[in-house]
Amino acid sequence: MKRGAAFILITAILFLCVGVSTVAQDTDGILTAGNVTPNPGDTFSISLYLDANTSLNAFRLLVTYDQSILTFVDVEDGAILSGIGTMVREVDGEPLTNEVALVWNEADPVEENGLLCKLKFTLSESLQPGAQTTVAVAGDPEEGWCLDGDLELYEFVPVSVKVMVAYPCDITFDGEGITTDIALNTPVSDVVSELESGGYTDVVIRDKDGTDKLWSALVGTGDTILASGNVFTVCIPGDLNNDGTESVTDYVILRSQLLNPGILSGVYEKAADLNNDGSVSVTDYVTMRAHLLAR
Numbered sequence: 001m002k003r004g005a006a007f008i009l010i011t012a013i014l015f016l017c018v019g020v021s022t023v024a025q026d027t028d029g030i031l032t033a034g035n036v037t038p039n040p041g042d043t044f045s046i047s048l049y050l051d052a053n054t055s056l057n058a059f060r061l062l063v064t065y066d067q068s069i070l071t072f073v074d075v076e077d078g079a080i081l082s083g084i085g086t087m088v089r090e091v092d093g094e095p096l097t098n099e100v101a102l103v104w105n106e107a108d109p110v111e112e113n114g115l116l117c118k119l120k121f122t123l124s125e126s127l128q129p130g131a132q133t134t135v136a137v138a139g140d141p142e143e144g145w146c147l148d149g150d151l152e153l154y155e156f157v158p159v160s161v162k163v164m165v166a167y168p169c170d171i172t173f174d175g176e177g178i179t180t181d182i183a184l185n186t187p188v189s190d191v192v193s194e195l196e197s198g199g200y201t202d203v204v205i206r207d208k209d210g211t212d213k214l215w216s217a218l219v220g221t222g223d224t225i226l227a228s229g230n231v232f233t234v235c236i237p238g239d240l241n242n243d244g245t246e247s248v249t250d251y252v253i254l255r256s257q258l259l260n261p262g263i264l265s266g267v268y269e270k271a272a273d274l275n276n277d278g279s280v281s282v283t284d285y286v287t288m289r290a291h292l293l294a295r
């Protein structure tokens with residue numbers, strides 16, 4: 001009996017160890033992407049990000065979508081790696097029409113987190129506003145694909161991206177679910193009215209801490225818009241501190257960013273790029289100064 005009990009104990013310990021290591025492998029890398037709202041007939045892109053990357057050497061990512069609504073166009077390399085190719089898998093000799101595989105491998109593993117790639121699709125013409133579909137992206141560990149820096153299995157946490165046909169509205173959202181269409185000094189009530197007039201329902205605007213905002217409050221960079229079950233993010237060029245205005249405070253923050261790049265990130269960094277050339281520079285600083293002096 002004692003030997004039997006010891007065997008059970010050792011088996012239990014082994015099981016626990018295997019269980020723990022399996023959980024750890026699940027966090028090799030997390031794929032993320034924002035919801036997108038293209039118009040019918042649009043060619044649009046989904047920006048796919050990699051977070052919690054442990055060291056990536058090779059992958060085959062399977063992108064699945066509804067081919068009656070979406071047509072895959074191509075994939076564009078992101079910021080953290082280059083040379084992503086595509087392939088179409090076959091099942092029983094027939095190519096899969098609702099899937100494209102993204103393939104990549106490199107001698108030197110990639111350690112960074114950030115923009116992995118942009119997936120371009122064209123949305124069907126004949127769709128009503130509010131119609132939705134999803135694009136799923138997941139790692140394919142078969143046949144030795146998806147390897148980490150030690151050439152062991154790399155397990156991605158997959159992502160499902162909601163694609164919703166845009167409502168006719170002056171506020172639009174880009175491939176990362178971000179809008180830059182809201183002007184400085186715009187109250188919450190105006191944004192809610194505009195979205196609802198376009199057809200969005202259940203519209204709520206929350207501040208950067210997740211608290212619902214009052215109708216009279218100004219919408220600011222970093223706020224979240226919930227609309228028709230989607231989650232979007234606000235970026236207002238010039239507002240770097242979430243108060244919805246452009247003031248000396250934003251000017252001081254922009255100067256700090258130029259002296260110590262990295263203070264701003266995400267939508268706040270995007271909001272500091274006043275001339276929309278993709279980087280925060282002295283030109284943006286001069287532009288903001290001109291804005292403040294012109295008052």
Ligand SMILES: [Ca+2]
Nearest residue numbers: 239240241245
């Ligand atoms: Ca501000």
Ligand SMILES: [Ca+2]
Nearest residue numbers: 273275277279
């Ligand atoms: Ca700029």
